[in-house]
Amino acid sequence: MKIGISTYALRWEWEFVDKIENPLDIYGLLYRVKELGAEAFQICDYPPIEEMSTGELQAFKEKAKELGIELELGTQGVYPDHLLKYLKIANALEVKVLRTMVHDKVHQPSIAQAEEWLKKILPSFELSGxxxxxxxxxxxxTSDLVSIVKSINSSYIGICLDPGNSISELEFPDAVIENTAPYVTNCHLKxxxxxxxxxxxxxxxxxxxxxxxxxxxxxxxxxxKKEGKTVNGIIELWLPFTESAEKTAQLQTEWIQKSIANMKKKLSSFSAVEK
Known part of the structure; x- marks a missing residue:
């Protein structure tokens, strides 16, 4: 498992522009990911990516390759036109995983509608890999999400596992892990x-x-591991605001550093057991 960082984990360095003196652009975020010792960067729910030209995206891709950082992409929703727009971005970045959600701010489709929309764009995603x-x-x-994936039955439609998100629906994290594991193509570590x-x-x-x-x-x-899944683990944070933007950004860095150190130790112990 490669350890990655999401833009969601770096929110106090780019998103809250009204509170941050010098917010980072996408290159600044990439350098931060490298500096913090991660191997992957998930550009997730990051609106500025939609304004970049194909040439700008390709230049960014080359810089990520130079730094040895694998790129992933993330958005919200399954509306066909939106997903096809993000497929173009993914192709320019040579990204192979697009994380998304069934709902977005405009569209909240039924499970049947979501499945229909995904089937509509599936050939384009399969062609692009x-x-x-x-x-x-x-x-x-979670059961509805699994039903979509099982019904479509394509290796190109899977699940981004984030065990903590479903707690408010009274779904236990371990149950979410167990029920989705056969279909996981991405994993958020939060x-x-x-x-x-x-x-x-x-x-x-x-x-x-x-x-x-x-x-x-x-x-x-x-x-x-039992399901044979070798996916990236992308660090996200539920970080509380702490006194000021500067102190919160400092705490953000400390949490990411601690998260990476803990994950490296955990993965190392798993490797030692396998040997």
Whole structure:
């Protein structure tokens, strides 16, 4: 498993432009990924990518190759025209995985409609060799997501496993892992902890560095291994705002560094057991 970083994990260096003095552009983010020691960069829910020309995308691709960083792409929704637009971007970047979600801000199709739309664009993705990874998340039950993938029955339509996203639908992370593992083509590593609120009334679901929370990494890695899945693990963060944008960005760096260190240690122990 290659360890990667998503733009979602670097939000305090580019997204909140009203709070950040010098937000990074896409090249700055790429250099940060390299600097932090990751092997892959998932450009996910990053609107500026849509404004880049084919030549600009190809130049960026070459820089990523020079730095030894594998690129992945991410968006939201399964509306055919939108996915085909992102397929063009994927082709220019020579990306082989496109993470998306069933819903976007405009379209919330039924499961049947989502399946119909995906079947419509599937030949284009198969021809380009780009796999679609539908992310597990709360608006769509995991069982419905699996039913879409099983019904279409193509190696080019799989699942982006993010075990924490479905907790609000009362789906246990380990169950999400187990139920989706045969179809996983991408994996988000985003850790979390439950903490009781002050006054002992209710709980909060909070983020944590990967390996420091309640995500069962051993079970995740073991289950993917049993299914023969060799996918990238992309770090995302549920990072709390901390006093100021500068302090939050600093905490973001610390969490990513801790997450990568924890993952390298975990993967190393798995390799040692195999030997």
């Amino acid at each position: 780009v796999k679609i990874a539908l992310e597990t998340y709360e608006p769509v039950k 850790d979390f902890v439950f903490k009781r609120r002050e006054g002992s009334i209710g709980f909060n679901l909070l983020g944590a560095p990967v390996g420091d929370g309640q995500l069962n990494l051993d079970f995740l890695l073991e289950t993917l």
